[in-house]
Amino acid sequence: MANVLIIDDDAALRDGLAEAVTDLGHHAETAPSGRTGLAALTDDTDAVLLDINMPGMDGIEVLRRIRSLEVPPAVVILTAFASAENTIEAMRLGAFDHLTKPIGRDELKTLIEHLPARRRNAALPGKASLDTLIGGSEGMRRVQKQIGLAADSPSTVLILGETGTGKELVARALHVHSTRKDGPFIAVNCAAIPEELLESELFGHVKGSFTGATSDRSGAFRDAEGGTLFLDEIGDMKLAMQAKILRVLQERMVTPVGGKPVRTTARVVAATHRDLAKLVAQGEFREDLYYRLNVVPVSIPPLRERPNDIVPLAEHFLAQSVTPGQPMKQLGAGAIDKLMRCSWPGNVRQLRNVIERACVLTRSDLIEADDIDTSGEDHSVAPALPESDLPTAVARLEEAMIRKALDACGGNRTEAARRLNINRQLLYTKMQRYGLSGASDNPTTGVGKDDV
Numbered sequence: 311m312a313n314v315l316i317i318d319d320d321a322a323l324r325d326g327l328a329e330a331v332t333d334l335g336h337h338a339e340t341a342p343s344g345r346t347g348l349a350a351l352t353d354d355t356d357a358v359l360l361d362i363n364m365p366g367m368d369g370i371e372v373l374r375r376i377r378s379l380e381v382p383p384a385v386v387i388l389t390a391f392a393s394a395e396n397t398i399e400a401m402r403l404g405a406f407d408h409l410t411k412p413i414g415r416d417e418l419k420t421l422i423e424h425l426p427a428r429r430r431n432a433a434l435p436g437k438a439s440l441d442t443l444i445g446g447s448e449g450m451r452r453v454q455k456q457i458g459l460a461a462d463s464p465s466t467v468l469i470l471g472e473t474g475t476g477k478e479l480v481a482r483a484l485h486v487h488s489t490r491k492d493g494p495f496i497a498v499n500c501a502a503i504p505e506e507l508l509e510s511e512l513f514g515h516v517k518g519s520f521t522g523a524t525s526d527r528s529g530a531f532r533d534a535e536g537g538t539l540f541l542d543e544i545g546d547m548k549l550a551m552q553a554k555i556l557r558v559l560q561e562r563m564v565t566p567v568g569g570k571p572v573r574t575t576a577r578v579v580a581a582t583h584r585d586l587a588k589l590v591a592q593g594e595f596r597e598d599l600y601y602r603l604n605v606v607p608v609s610i611p612p613l614r615e616r617p618n619d620i621v622p623l624a625e626h627f628l629a630q631s632v633t634p635g636q637p638m639k640q641l642g643a644g645a646i647d648k649l650m651r652c653s654w655p656g657n658v659r660q661l662r663n664v665i666e667r668a669c670v671l672t673r674s675d676l677i678e679a680d681d682i683d684t685s686g687e688d689h690s691v692a693p694a695l696p697e698s699d700l701p702t703a704v705a706r707l708e709e710a711m712i713r714k715a716l717d718a719c720g721g722n723r724t725e726a727a728r729r730l731n732i733n734r735q736l737l738y739t740k741m742q743r744y745g746l747s748g749a750s751d752n753p754t755t756g757v758g759k760d761d762v
Contacts, residue, residue, distance in 0.1 A: 505551070
């Protein structure tokens with residue numbers, strides 16, 4: 311049962327909303343103005359239905375004051391005359407939603423059901439490291455093992471993988487877990503730098519060596535001295551530059567433009583999304599450089615081939631998107647199903663963007679299927695299949711859905727059973743099966759007997 315405060319100067323509408331809220335099984339309080347509404351707020355207020363156009367203190371100012379509270383309730387703005395200006399301002403200030411009057415009973419019922427729980431003294435997860443390699447699938451376990459084996463070696467590593475799979479994260483992990491971790495990590499995107507500037511970018515130059523060289527430049531190889539130089543998208547490098555990179559790898563010497571050879575101790579890690587063997591066959595990549603780079607190959611599987619990692623990655627990105635002072639959002643069962651059905655052509659980078667977008671545009675603590683925007687992805691493709699037998703996969707999904715339903719309901723098992731569309735006794739049985747049978751910290755209220 312939710313405690314709803316209705317602030318509106320229209321008595322008829324205010325009383326009508328209060329009656330509807332009460333009929334839906336919730337508790338309603340009313341206030342005829344912004345100031346009396348603020349005075350009526352208590353720690354037990356779960357949500358506020360707030361008119362935007364009121365004499366004296368308007369709804370925007372009331373919203374601003376409510377949102378300044380340490381643990382504010384959810385606020386839904388109501389208006390008979392929605393405009394772009396008041397809609398944008400209300401959502402910017404933290405309104406849960408912005409609705410146009412009149413509000414139907416079904417719409418009100420859905421709204422209250424999706425209101426986020428008001429959480430007090432909730433421990434918020436810290437933002438996870440951006441360099442964390444998330445994933446327990448067989449493919450990612452293999453990558454993680456290869457990183458551990460190769461980290462302390464001075465050998466060149468070639469990271470292969472589609473765009474967005476996290477090649478730079480693997481390169482950083484190789485650096486962070488190596489004896490070179492206290493040295494610099496220098497990343498150069500070979501495809502993003504014009505050909506005529508790449509030599510100076512990598513090897514440096516001396517003052518006056520060419521027009522515009524107004525001072526000495528050390529270059530990426532020397533900047534990475536004692537550390538790691540990451541050459542991203544090396545497959546896009548022109549043949550002439552490939553020859554110079556080959557010479558550096560063979561002799562461990564770099565020659566600045568207009569200068570003399572200098573020894574380098576930087577470890578080289580290269581990456582590409584292209585098929586270098588195919589480029590070699592086509593004469594677009596030097597065969598000798600290919601073999602020099604391909605000493606320790608690390609191949610990152612695309613996200614569609616490691617579906618077991620999709621939800622852990624999504625939850626990792628949810629943790630990164632936590633707004634200070636707010637609880638972490640949760641993924642609903644429908645959202646999980648939609649994520650699992652996407653083919654993810656943009657891989658982990660695309661998933662991160664989808665989750666970040668959902669966090670920004672969803673006021674509820676629970677992200678539902680409609681909140682997941684995969685930008686026109688075709689969901690008619692077959693769903694990604696977990697790497698296990700069918701009974702194990704079903705059990706994992708069932709446990710995850712029960713956990714999320716309980717979290718979304720604050721431990722209220724009656725409400726969780728309703729959301730899962732199963733009866734309470736079946737929920738209890740499944741909770742015992744998965745070791746979730748501890749007493750609820752939030753017993754059901756508003757029913758005839760305790761939820762035990």
